[in-house]
Amino acid sequence: MAATDDRRDAAPGSAVLDAENAAKRAALNRVKAIATGALVACVAVYAVATIFKSDYPALAYLAAFAEAAAIGGIADWYAVVALFRRPLGLPIPHTAIIPANQARIADNLGRFIEVNFLAAGPVREKLREVDFAAMVADWLSEPRRADGLSGFVIKLVPQAVRAIGESGLKEFAGQRLAEQIDKVKIAPLAADLLASFTHERRHQRLFDELIRSLGKLLNDEQALAMMRDKIRDELPSLARFFRADAYLLKRIVSSAGAMLDEVRADPDHPLRAEFDGFVAGFIEKLRQSPDYAERAEKLKRDFLARPELANMVASMWDSVGAFVEQDAKSPDSAIRKHLASLFVDIGRQLSEDRHVRADMNQGFVVALSAFVERQKSGVSDFIADQVKGWDLGQLTHLIELNVGRDLQYIRFNGMIIGGIAGLLLHTGSVLFLGK
Template identity: 70%
Template sequence: MSQSVSSVAPAAFDSEAGAKLSALRRTKFLATAALVLCVVVFAMAKSFESTYPWLGFVAAFAEAATIGGLADWYAVVALFKRPLGLPIPHTAIIPANQSRIADNLGRFIEVNFLAPEPVREKLADVDFAALVADWLADAERAAGLSRFVVRLVPQTLAAIEQSGLRGFVTSRMLEQIDKVPLAPLAAELLSALTDDRRHQKLFDEFTRVIGRFLNDEEALATMREKIREELPSLFNLFRADAYLLKKIVASAGSLLDEVRADPDHPMRAEFDRFAHSFIERLRTSKQYAKRAEKLKRDFLARPEVKALAGDMWQSLSVFIEQDARAENSIVREHLANMFVEVGRHLAGDPQIRADMNQGFVVALSSFVESQKSGVSTFIADQVKRWDLAQLTRLIEMNIGRDLQYIRFNGMIIGGLAGLVLYTAELLFLAG
């Protein structure tokens, strides 16, 4: 009970509650004084009625007003406690029905305030996305959020490492790569390369490589040796090998220069046909597909690939941990800027905000729907824990003044009813 009293007391005894309590006491005093006045008027009117017959009307009014006032006093008091402490049935209604009031109050709030439609309508009035956008767009808040995220990243990486999730993700990634047909994918990539003739740049680079090869002394010496081996000995006496090599190199160099200078050279067209033919075979040939799949499986099966994935993960973890401890963290700075940009873009895109708000409404309304029975039970339990005296005092303090006016009304209505009945009695006797 002490816990319940302490939970209610701060709300019951603030300055506003003190004003309500003073007004209630003043109204109670006036209602009681009016009832006493009715009794006094009734007694005096009865005493002088034989001398002044018209006082019979006053006595009838005062008598009925007294009865009405007493009846309403009883009704008001019976709500909160037993009148005069007597064990009269159906009195102290609120204390006697605390549990039922608590359950009904919780059920009333659940049915009327936490129903799906009112909740959705109320949530729809809130622009959650705008609140998020304003919050993120603030540079200081974004920086604070980035610091919080960066502090959690090393712990997250450590948890992933200890849980074996890294190995699982690596295995799953390799499995998914293994399921991707390599030949059609390579054909699409090469098609994108040939669409705007970028493959011709590769061809130009290939001609430059050959040109550098033809100018390499060691390469020329090797070629001259091969030519000498193929020529008859007589030709070698006249150094025909050097002459042939010089002609070959000069002709090849001249041809390569022509190809690089002429974008419509026949060799370029031939390279185009070769490239398109190769792409088409990659796309349609089963033999090429089998070879590509074998190459892919052999590559993925190599231990170096799995070791590479582990090294990449380790390098990433070390970088993030070191950066998180740095005073001028790069990750933290970029995260803060990203959060600010997200907030600004979100503020300027009404469609995304509308979609986000709809998502918030669905999620929060579903949460309220799943938890509303618990809210009802919580409210009921809290009301049941309230101290009876404090609960009664709290209710009386908030509605008791209006109830006291019922006593005034009871005296007035009762007095008028008594006056009417007295008048009707006199008319009936006179008749």
């Protein structure tokens, strides 16, 4: 019997009677007993007053009050009991209202929650009260959590890399990259790069390297021998007889070396100015000349069309994938450390930037409210299905347990209102009808 009571008092889906339900049941039983006692008292008062009213006429008023109070109490007892079960077990129509209308109650409850609690406006207003961004920032700012998240992410990265490689996305990305590069005009870009390089005459360092290379060439025995042979071939036989080639070579090397030393020592040497003019003219031609632009575009197209480029991209992707997979397996993963540091930094910056937090919170509101709007009919159906699936005895007892105590006060009200009505009717009968 105790086990049965436990099952009845438990809420649907619960297996044991908790302390709160026990307190509610005790309070309900107490109010029921008081209401029943009051009804019995009304009947007893009516009986006693009826018996002695011939000796004491004033008891007729008390009898009228008690009689009407008893009738009102019985009627309201019937009304309250009829909500939950059939009074005295009799098959009276329109009784056991809640069990008989379980499906309709379930559907109406689901629709009520959907319309009144999951409407778009109230949901958005409630979501705006929550600072989602601050919660995310606080969560990420904790190094232990950031490290755990980075560990989770690093496990997925190799799978993502492999999936991208097998899905054809790699080839698609390569094609899109080539298309975007093809849209870039090379000549103006090269002109801008060269202009940046020549800022503050930095290109003169290249000229200095050229002079240094020429100086090394003038001291190279093999190069000098080749130059002497060329000079000898151009001289007449008589000059070759007197070894004029050696003399000319020595003079050429000496003059060239002296000139190179002058250029190297003088930052304003005319040759440097000539080099400045050459570079500036070349940059201007890159910007303005259609011929140079066409040559640059042809060079770019030839470069993009070479199969070695596609092989290089594939090889680079495979190398990246292998590195990521190897690093992910390492207990001292560099990627994981960087990710953890990145997450902590994101949390810190997010907590400091209120504008980003506001945008982020608005995004949460839009996303979650849209989700609720799409799913609220499902929530309504879910609630209705759950209520329909409840055991009738449990459902009835659950409702009675939570609202039955207040319903019992209807019996008290019925006895008081009924008694007053009976007293007024009896008084009116005496006053107007002389009874």
